[in-house]
Amino acid sequence: MEGLKKRNPYKTNVILLVLIISLFMLTHILHFAFRNTIDQPALPxxxxxxxxxxxxxxxxxxELKLLFGDGRDRRKILPPLRDPKTGMILLHTLQEETNSSDVNVYYRLDTNGKLRDSLRVQDYDISLNREYIIHPDYYYSWFLDGNPEKQEYLPVNKDLKLGNKALQQQYETLYKKATLVQFFGYQMLWGKNGVTVGDRRRFYDTKTDKTIFLIQNKWYALFGKELEAMPGGEKKSTLDSVxxxxxxxxxxxxxxxxxxxxxxxxxxxxxxxxxxxxxxxxxxxxxxxxxxxxxxxxxxxxxxxxxxxxxxxxxxxxxxxxxxxxxxxxxxxxxxxxxxxx
Incomplete structure (x- = not known):
């Protein structure tokens, strides 16, 4: 008949496709609803x-005793560490990571699980070497003695006056006495975030490394070139993992x-x-x-x-x-x- 429009086959196919998809989704919804109804026995x-x-x-x-934590505060909690000598527990959380620094929070528990105190360290390049919290420029003895203050390394050859032979002899002397040894390369020490003026510029230009030595509960920092090549290597240790x-x-x-x-x-x-x-x-x-x-x-x-x-x-x-x-x-x-x- 005239005036009767022909059906658009493309439009018809689209409608059928939409109907099929809708029926498929409805079937799954009803399936889940049905499963949720019949597969949930009453709680004994x-x-x-x-x-x-x-x-x-x-x-x-x-009792379950809360040590720390806010449900709104997202943080990474690292596995606990235990001092085999004292039985003290060290908990380390990475509270926040930003472009400018990391926020590390440490907690001390005694042998009964009592929270003694905590320490917040906001900086890059933080590491642990046995009981000590280490940064290239300072350290904390807090886990040992409760001292929350940064402590400076005792400098050796900071004026860079030792020649190669004397530098190696000084290194070997410190190394023999040390129980812990840790190395920092000059690029990481002085070149991070741009080279600044003063000592940092001088140490960077002279490729001055730093190696720290723990000797009788005191940390010494030896300055010098190519310290990584010195004999012996690092002496690092860790507390026992829980x-x-x-x-x-x-x-x-x-x-x-x-x-x-x-x-x-x-x-x-x-x-x-x-x-x-x-x-x-x-x-x-x-x-x-x-x-x-x-x-x-x-x-x-x-x-x-x-x-x-x-x-x-x-x-x-x-x-x-x-x-x-x-x-x-x-x-x-x-x-x-x-x-x-x-």
Whole structure:
């Protein structure tokens, strides 16, 4: 008939494609809704008393004690270190990384897990050499003695008057006496962020390196050219690392921490999101906690892999574990009967 418009096949195909995509998405939505409905059994009554994983969690025998951390403050917490001589624990957090400096915050715990004090160091090129916090221009002995002040190296040959032979003899003398030795090249020392005037310009132009030596609890800094080529090399050491427990298979019972139950709450594409009910043990006592986590679906795989942000550190000689949650808050699990002296 005249006046009857012909259908546009391209437009018809587009409409059909949109309908097919819509039906596909609707099918998946209904699938997830259906799974969420039928695959969520009621939470058994014995788990109703589990407490949130936070600083208020405690039982008659145990308590979770907050050491530091603000849920709004994102930071990187490095594995704890322990001094084998004193039993003191060093915790190191990288609070912020900027273009101008890094913000390092250190914490000291005594053998009972009591937080003694902390030290904030805002600078580049910070490292640890045994108990000492090292910067090329200064150091801290804070972990040893609680002194929060920067300390200067005792300079040797800063006027650069020693000849090559005398410089090597001086190096060898210091090296034999030193328990720790650390090297800094001239480009890193004086050339970073542009060469400035004065001594920095002079040291850069003369390619002056620096090597520091720990001798009877004092650090000496030897200045000179091509110190890296001197015999012996660096003497570096580290405190003992506190073991980090793998927590990807929490459903396997163990004497420290395991997942007593996982309650499904919402279905993702290939995983379930929900709440994990954890038993934290210390000796013969148990603290029962709950926290959010995810379990990946895997056909025929046992035990299942659980995904979360918990970290658990424990050393055989430590009377307490260190626990870090998903909000970068750091806790210790301790006995409420322990006598903590101030």
């Amino acid at each position: 009554s014995q788990y109703a008393g589990y407490l949130p994983l936070d600083a208020a969690a405690k039982s008659k025998a145990l 073991k980090a427990f793998k927590l990807d298979q929490l459903s396997v019972p163990n004497p420290y921490l395991y997942l007593a139950n996982f309650h499904k709450e919402s279905k993702g594409y290939k995983e379930w999101n929900g709440t994990g009910y954890l038993n934290l043990m210390l000796g013969k006592d148990t603290l029962k906690l709950r926290t959010g986590m995810t379990v990946k679906e895997s056909e025929g795989k046992a035990p299942l892999d659980y995904h979360h942000q918990l970290q658990y550190f424990r050393d055989q000689t430590m009377p307490f574990p260190i626990i870090v949650n998903e909000n970068y808050q750091c806790y210790i699990l301790r006995s409420r009967s322990t006598n903590y002296k101030k």
